[in-house]
Amino acid sequence: MVFQGSSAAISHTGKVRSNNQDSGYSGSNLFAVADGMGGHAGGDVASSIAIGRLQSLDVTYGSTAQAESALRDAIGDVATELIDTVAVRPELAGMGTTVSALIMVDGFAVLAHIGDSRVYLYRDDALTQITTDHTFVQRLVDSGRITPEEARYHPRRSVLMRVLGDMDPDPEVDTFIMPTQPGDRWLLCSDGLSGVVDDPHTAKALAQGLAPGRTADTLLRQALDAGAPDNVTIVIVDVGGQHPLFSGTPTIVGSASNPTGIEVPAARSGRGNWLHPNRQAANEPTHFEPAAEFLEELIEEDRRRARRRRIGWIVGLVVVIALLIGGLVVAYQWTQTRFFVGADRGTVAIYRGVQQNLGPIALSSIYEDTGIDLEDLPSFTRGTVEGTITAQSLDDARSIVDRLRDTASGGQ
The missing domain is CATH 3.60.40.10 (PPM-type phosphatase domain)
Structure with a gap:
């Protein structure tokens, strides 16, 4: 049919x-x-x-x-x-x-x-x-x-x-x-x-x-x-x-x-x-x-290529992780050159670092407790301190604290 x-x-x-x-x-x-x-x-x-x-x-x-x-x-x-x-x-x-x-x-x-x-x-x-x-x-x-x-x-x-x-x-x-x-x-x-x-x-x-x-x-x-x-x-x-x-x-x-039109060099x-x-x-x-005897050689060559590819991925991943860690270290070190004034358990303190946190990781720590009680500050000034005051340097932070101390004295 x-x-x-x-x-x-x-x-x-x-x-x-x-x-x-x-x-x-x-x-x-x-x-x-x-x-x-x-x-x-x-x-x-x-x-x-x-x-x-x-x-x-x-x-x-x-x-x-x-x-x-x-x-x-x-x-x-x-x-x-x-x-x-x-x-x-x-x-x-x-x-x-x-x-x-x-x-x-x-x-x-x-x-x-x-x-x-x-x-x-x-x-x-x-x-x-x-x-x-x-x-x-x-x-x-x-x-x-x-x-x-x-x-x-x-x-x-x-x-x-x-x-x-x-x-x-x-x-x-x-x-x-x-x-x-x-x-x-x-x-x-x-x-x-x-x-x-x-x-x-x-x-x-x-x-x-x-x-x-x-x-x-x-x-x-x-x-x-x-x-x-x-x-x-x-x-x-x-x-x-x-x-x-x-x-x-x-x-x-x-x-x-x-088929008859094919020219053979x-x-x-x-x-x-x-x-x-x-x-x-x-x-x-x-x-x-x-040929059959080349099959294992081809397979072994492919295995070597696969191993090189895996090693390349691993090395690349290690390099990327190292760069990320290096970048984080450099960034953290930079944050430790910054200062700000803020509140700490009822007193004014100078902080080293930046105000932001990276998830659960704090990017600042108390550098110096000034001994100034927040209650001694006027209401508006106290709110400013609780919101943090950015300083250009440690000397600038101490200057801010001196002004706050004067304000606190004046309030007394």
Whole structure:
């Protein structure tokens, strides 16, 4: 049975990259996103090969098991083709691609996934990430070393632990089957979207209920507004709904839309690395698949970074506290250079400090009891003393006391 619903696919180079290494496909039953990597031409070729092989799966299936098996076989064929391509064109050594694909079979969605492109499901006003990123930072999140929010800004957020590449003919691919229902909105995207547009904003765009094409445009605009440092590819699939059904013509976007137009630069001379003697430098060196023996080294490096970050916070906190204490000490010392005249248990006294208190902390103390009784002062003068009289210095305070004494004598 042909899928009943509507879909759209869109791909954009972004604001930083010079070329689009993403590819996307939206057909009658098959929907897929591939994010290529491995240099200016390598990523283009890798994602194009992936979509070119997968689009043959855009047919009807008798069962979900049949569709799942077809996806596994096709992705395995992509890995083999990448290896064969590099054997003929060694200048492409090191290329690879992510793949996130979905086949609709009656009331079910059959998914296959490898890499850090994502599949989301928007259902009942809630957005759920269905796939799990095969990245180094996701392993750190899963092990509790960092939070999902910290993963968004981690310096190694683009390090892939699993990817379709030119060295592994038997890649480990996640496949699973999920029931779907009318009203569901499926979103397949490269990390050019998910890396810069957070889930709440993605959910808000999907919740507007616009046609898939307009919704994809909205999400792309959000990615571009956020700087779009990577290629952005979006495929949206609505199950049922009010929008026009599939027209019969598949939509291919990104580098796969023009695979024959890719120009491959000549291989660079000189020494390569131990994995690929003729590896070509990539535009974005953070997008690579580390060998297994480097995983512990990466984790230990992250631990060291976390320790340095904690030490930095502690040192910063100590410095702030020291500055606050120093400031309080200096302020208190200043208050002890000030004097005023006030009342103390029925007599006039000279106080050192200022009239204000800091919570329960008194900022003044009696410096000298003058022996002048408040009752000997005229009513108005007594009220002034009880309200305190500010002095410019100790000598000034004593002068005030002398005048008060004269007033008290005169009152007698």
